[in-house]
Amino acid sequence: MELSVTITLTDDSQIGRSALILASTTGPEEERILKEQIAGFGWKAVATEVGGLAGDLPQKITRAVVGAALNGEIVRKNANEMHALMHAAFEAMNGFISVGMLETSIGMKIGIVRNRHWIAVAVVGDSAYHAVAHHERCGLGVMHI
Numbered sequence: 751m752e753l754s755v756t757i758t759l760t761d762d763s764q765i766g767r768s769a770l771i772l773a774s775t776t777g778p779e780e781e782r783i784l785k786e787q788i789a790g791f792g793w794k795a796v797a798t799e800v801g802g803l804a805g806d807l808p809q810k811i812t813r814a815v816v817g818a819a820l821n822g823e824i825v826r827k828n829a830n831e832m833h834a835l836m837h838a839a840f841e842a843m844n845g846f847i848s849v850g851m852l853e854t855s856i857g858m859k860i861g862i863v864r865n866r867h868w869i870a871v872a873v874v875g876d877s878a879y880h881a882v883a884h885h886e887r888c889g890l891g892v893m894h895i
Contacts (some may be wrong), residue, residue, distance in 0.1 A: 752784060755771075763868060766863075768788050769871060770872040770888065772795055772872065773874040774861075775797070775861045795822075795824070796818045796824050796862050797860065798817065801838060802828070803856070811839070817837050834895045839871045840890075844889065845873075845888070847885055856875060858876045868893070868894055868895065871891045873890075874886070874887075
């Protein structure tokens with residue numbers, strides 16, 4: 751099945767929509783094309799993936815988000831930009847999974863998009879207590895830089 755969608759963004763503060771779409775991509779070519787379109791707005795974008803048991807993920811997620819954002823030149827290593835990145839990531843993870851699901855198996859793709867004033871972190875993936883019961887979830891965090 752293939753879906754083709756056109757999204758019109760009318761304001762810089764709608765950056766979260768592009769991060770959600772980026773995190774929803776399912777292949778490298780699809781991801782590359784979307785990142786090129788986002789760059790066409792003068793915005794920056796990067797994606798990464800993380801998986802494992804929910805209880806083991808906080809450190810993995812922090813390393814993945816910070817590493818991808820720094821390596822992709824989405825943020826600089828200064829207090830304002832790192833603070834905004836981590837708050838957006840925290841907000842996205844709170845929307846993605848609850849704390850009580852520590853033994854849940856998780857697979858997620860994280861999309862990070864930034865413009866002059868905003869940074870968005872979106873998480874799209876699967877979770878389940880058992881492999882046959884996997885289902886999709888998502889979370890989004892947007893912060894002003």
